[in-house]
Amino acid sequence: MANHCSYCDTRRPTPTPEYPDGTKLMIVQGEWYEFCESCGNDPQYSFISSVTGEKATMAEVLADLESAVNVSLEGES
Ligand SMILES: [Zn+2]
Secondary structure (H helix, E strand, O other), X not given: OOOEOOOOOOEOOOOOOOOOOOEEEXXXXXXXXXXXXXXXXXXXXXXXXXXXXXXXXXXXXXXXXXXHHOOOXXXXX
């Protein structure tokens, strides 16, 4: 993984307990999103649901995806 946040353009962001690789990666409708913890929680980069119109940060969208499909991301055991 490049460990490069696409939003704040930080390479190798400092790992955190929630983001041990520095960034997280998710795929939504074929688009790849890589983001660090601060961008993942930044409302500026929220997704808006086309169904409900609700806003969700990338971290929230990713959490929903993980719980919906119940899979482990690469690197997690
Ligand atoms: Zn970032």
